[in-house]
Amino acid sequence: MFIETCIAPVNIALIKYWGKRDEELILPINDSLSVTLSTDEMCAKTTAAAASSFKRHIMWLNGEEVPFEQNPRAMRCLKEIQQLALAKEQLKFPIEWKLHIVSRNNFPTAAGLASSAAGYACLVYALAHLYGVQKEELTAIARQGSGSACRSLYGGFVRWHMGKSNDGTDSIALPVAPCEHWQDLHVLILVVNDARKKTSSTKGMQLAVETSDLIKYRAQYCVPQRTAAIVDAIKKHDFAKLAEITMRDSNQFHAIALDTYPPCVYMNDVSHAIVEFVHAFNKAVGEVKLAYTFDAGPNACLYLLERDVSIVLAAIKNSFPNDAEQSVEYVKGIPIACDIG
Numbered sequence: 001m002f003i004e005t006c007i008a009p010v011n012i013a014l015i016k017y018w019g020k021r022d023e024e025l026i027l028p029i030n031d032s033l034s035v036t037l038s039t040d041e042m043c044a045k046t047t048a049a050a051a052s053s054f055k056r057h058i059m060w061l062n063g064e065e066v067p068f069e070q071n072p073r074a075m076r077c078l079k080e081i082q083q084l085a086l087a088k089e090q091l092k093f094p095i096e097w098k099l100h101i102v103s104r105n106n107f108p109t110a111a112g113l114a115s116s117a118a119g120y121a122c123l124v125y126a127l128a129h130l131y132g133v134q135k136e137e138l139t140a141i142a143r144q145g146s147g148s149a150c151r152s153l154y155g156g157f158v159r160w161h162m163g164k165s166n167d168g169t170d171s172i173a174l175p176v177a178p179c180e181h182w183q184d185l186h187v188l189i190l191v192v193n194d195a196r197k198k199t200s201s202t203k204g205m206q207l208a209v210e211t212s213d214l215i216k217y218r219a220q221y222c223v224p225q226r227t228a229a230i231v232d233a234i235k236k237h238d239f240a241k242l243a244e245i246t247m248r249d250s251n252q253f254h255a256i257a258l259d260t261y262p263p264c265v266y267m268n269d270v271s272h273a274i275v276e277f278v279h280a281f282n283k284a285v286g287e288v289k290l291a292y293t294f295d296a297g298p299n300a301c302l303y304l305l306e307r308d309v310s311i312v313l314a315a316i317k318n319s320f321p322n323d324a325e326q327s328v329e330y331v332k333g334i335p336i337a338c339d340i341g
């Protein structure tokens with residue numbers, strides 16, 4: 001038997017990916033940019049094993065069997081890794097051998113907390129190790145599992161370039177800056193509700209591309225400008241600029257979800273209260289010290305500098321006490337972190 005185990009981090013986008021130009025290859029309509037979080041707090045852990053005695057591919061996610069052979073995205077990732085191994089003539093075991101895969105997330109699955117990003121990055125990385133091709137370009141393969149997964153293969157700040165080709169070979173993620181570049185940048189996750197989300201990101205972005213007028217404007221005009229500006233802010237450690245762009249982009253992404261017909265509503269009342277809280281906090285301290293961003297769910301991800309973590313946590317506990325109607329379930333301080341391993 002051959003066996004490999006990997007851990008992959010979650011990434012949270014500052015500039016959101018929303019909308020595909022090719023559903024099958026998962027080619028996006030805009031670039032996106034994210035921060036990779038520390039694996040200590042939130043990660044996926046995947047073990048992949050190959051043996052001559054296995055009768056079929058089987059996968060367990062958080063202890064439950066999930067379809068693998070019937071999952072076209074998972075099978076596509078496996079086929080791509082196998083092809084790399086065949087091309088490199090690096091087979092450690094016969095290609096026909098079936099796999100058993102066990103994966104776990106240490107955070108709520110499918111609650112808008114980027115579980116699929118860490119999950120597919122981990123799957124691809126574990127398979128790449130199993131087949132001996134871990135040094136190859138893997139982001140274009142992880143992208144075909146879940147778009148945002150391609151960004152979880154690097155630590156620090158990562159940009160997914162949408163690419164121009166039809167075959168997706170140039171739709172890859174590349175590092176913008178390593179985590180050491182801005183070590184005092186921290187992230188707080190406010191878990192508002194860990195129930196499963198209403199409309200999957202796949203369905204939500206498909207509907208948006210079909211029905212939203214705003215999405216074209218965002219992809220063509222807003223994202224290119226914002227991406228250039230945020231890369232500049234990262235290079236200069238300009239937190240206020242990074243924060244403003246991040247908040248504007250989150251707001252625009254949710255505006256597009258609402259411009260979808262029928263609309264997709266991902267944020268709830270507590271999410272909106274967090275938005276208000278962040279703007280009120282920044283106004284009270286007289287500078288932009290805190291930024292929010294929301295993925296396809298109600299939970300908030302707040303960016304701030306390490307020196308402000310305790311004052312922000314105190315303000316959050318004061319505004320969202322545990323016994324209140326608008327409470328947040330838990331809060332974590334997560335430094336940005338290093339590469340997959």
Ligand code: PMV
Nearest residue numbers: 013016017147148201295296
């Ligand atoms: O990779 P997916 O299909 O889970 O889509 C992720 C979409 C967002 O999380 C909302 C934005 C992003 O860029 O991560």
